[in-house]
Amino acid sequence: MNIPVPNTIVQKAIDELQIKNFSKATIREVVAIAGKIEQQAGVEFIHMEMGVPGLPPAAVGVKAEIEALQKGVASIYPIIDGLPALKKEASRFIKAFIDLDISPEGCVPVVGSMQGTFTSFLVSGQCDEKRDTILFIDPGFPVQKQQAVVLGYKYASFDVYDFRGELLKDKLESYLSKGNISCIIYSNPNNPAWFCLQEKELQIIGELATKYDVVVLEDLAYFAMDFRKDLGTPFQAPFQASVGRYTDNYLLLISGSKAFSYAGQRIGVVAMSDSLYKRSYPGLTRRYGGGTFGSVFIHRALYAISSGTSHSGQYALAAMFQAASDGDFHFLEEVKEYGRRAKRMKEIFLKHGFEIVYDNDLGEEIADGFYFTIRYPGMSGGELMAALIPYGISAISLSTTGSNQEGLRACTSFIKDHQYDLLDERLEAFKAKT
Numbered sequence: 180m181n182i183p184v185p186n187t188i189v190q191k192a193i194d195e196l197q198i199k200n201f202s203k204a205t206i207r208e209v210v211a212i213a214g215k216i217e218q219q220a221g222v223e224f225i226h227m228e229m230g231v232p233g234l235p236p237a238a239v240g241v242k243a244e245i246e247a248l249q250k251g252v253a254s255i256y257p258i259i260d261g262l263p264a265l266k267k268e269a270s271r272f273i274k275a276f277i278d279l280d281i282s283p284e285g286c287v288p289v290v291g292s293m294q295g296t297f298t299s300f301l302v303s304g305q306c307d308e309k310r311d312t313i314l315f316i317d318p319g320f321p322v323q324k325q326q327a328v329v330l331g332y333k334y335a336s337f338d339v340y341d342f343r344g345e346l347l348k349d350k351l352e353s354y355l356s357k358g359n360i361s362c363i364i365y366s367n368p369n370n371p372a373w374f375c376l377q378e379k380e381l382q383i384i385g386e387l388a389t390k391y392d393v394v395v396l397e398d399l400a401y402f403a404m405d406f407r408k409d410l411g412t413p414f415q416a417p418f419q420a421s422v423g424r425y426t427d428n429y430l431l432l433i434s435g436s437k438a439f440s441y442a443g444q445r446i447g448v449v450a451m452s453d454s455l456y457k458r459s460y461p462g463l464t465r466r467y468g469g470g471t472f473g474s475v476f477i478h479r480a481l482y483a484i485s486s487g488t489s490h491s492g493q494y495a496l497a498a499m500f501q502a503a504s505d506g507d508f509h510f511l512e513e514v515k516e517y518g519r520r521a522k523r524m525k526e527i528f529l530k531h532g533f534e535i536v537y538d539n540d541l542g543e544e545i546a547d548g549f550y551f552t553i554r555y556p557g558m559s560g561g562e563l564m565a566a567l568i569p570y571g572i573s574a575i576s577l578s579t580t581g582s583n584q585e586g587l588r589a590c591t592s593f594i595k596d597h598q599y600d601l602l603d604e605r606l607e608a609f610k611a612k613t
């Protein structure tokens with residue numbers, strides 16, 4: 180097989196978009212360059228850059244949302260605290276699949292987890308003015324750092340690659356002991372690397388969060404998608420791992436986007452521990468004249484930002500939570516497709532000399548899921564990306580995610596059935612010429 184895209188077309192697209200260094204190219208830039216080349220060369224791309232759900236939305240949500248719209252909810256402002264049915268079902272869903280007790284009061288709908296992290300960063304950073312820095316356990320979701328920049332907060336971060344297990348303790352403590360950290364954020368399963376922090380590690384994070392009095396933001400965007408375990412039976416172990424077993428200073432970010440393929444409606448839930456919800460902080464009292472973490476979050480911050488979340492979307496999420504907790508909607512069965520795709524794609528990459536970068540969780544091989552990470556011996560992440568583009572393969576460099584490793588993040592959500600053979604052929608050609 181020849182290189183599918185002529186060099187002149189690749190170069191023209193790079194020049195037009197002024198991409199000087201592929202290691203710094205954002206997802207949007209990669210989408211743009213792949214799109215341009217597809218158009219000009221007429222070559223189909225294997226898109227691995229975008230983390231967009233590639234499955235139909237959960238039908239139970241769509242039905243509930245249509246019914247709500249037909250009843251006229253669109254004309255009425257939703258309560259900022261959230262629809263009582265959604266609050267109740269969110270609390271029940273958390274009990275069913277994480278085995279944590281969080282009162283409905285602390286379960287608050289947000290315009291996607293994105294608004295959830297933005298508001299959580301905002302309020303955590305106002306609790307104590309000495310705590311002006313957010314700590315990211317990286318690699319992570321780049322736009323969350325953008326949120327910190329928009330808010331004017333400082334951030335610190337480290338790549339957890341070399342600090343798994345017991346090593347996490349000293350590393351975390353080296354940041355927390357400075358006294359300037361307001362909150363810690365990580366995603367589990369991890370975007371971009373799909374490792375899952377294990378109970379032992381969550382215990383370290385939780386205990387240190389209590390010791391140094393910082394808030395933990397546990398981003399569960401890929402809720403229960405560690406497909407090595409059967410996390411899909413409500414009210415029955417095993418459960419989604421959570422820091423909530425080890426500290427009271429936590430909030431969970433549960434997104435409708437990936438677990439329910441509901442990204443377009445921008446709906447998720449922030450669930451604050453009962454203790455965090457009720458706690459008052461001097462910084463909040465000074466700024467707002469009173470209030471607790473929970474009431475400031477809802478009635479000050481969310482009120483000012485968006486005055487609540489789409490009414491019909493809340494009906495959808497309430498119905499999906501309810502059906503999942505009742506055992507009528509096996510949401511994980513639908514998204515297991517990502518795991519099947521990852522398995523096939525990884526096999527093809529490994530066959531052609533690639534390696535998985537973040538390949539294990541404390542010795543256990545990582546799960547197959549929404550993302551995986553790859554490297555090719557002797558190439559930096561930026562070089563690898565530049566080298567794959569002429570073969571019609573696009574991904575993002577790990578360096579844009581706060582990782583210190585050289586490699587790429589591959590997303591499984593856009594791969595189409597006929598593209599496995601295409602990937603195999605193209606990587607065969609890549610290997611032969613590299």
Ligand SMILES: Cc1ncc(COP(=O)(O)O)c(C=O)c1O
Nearest residue numbers: 291292293320366370400434436
């Ligand atoms: C780790 C992580 N957090 C949050 C989000 C965004 O979630 P939402 O669509 O609910 O805003 C994503 C989406 O890709 C993600 O990967």
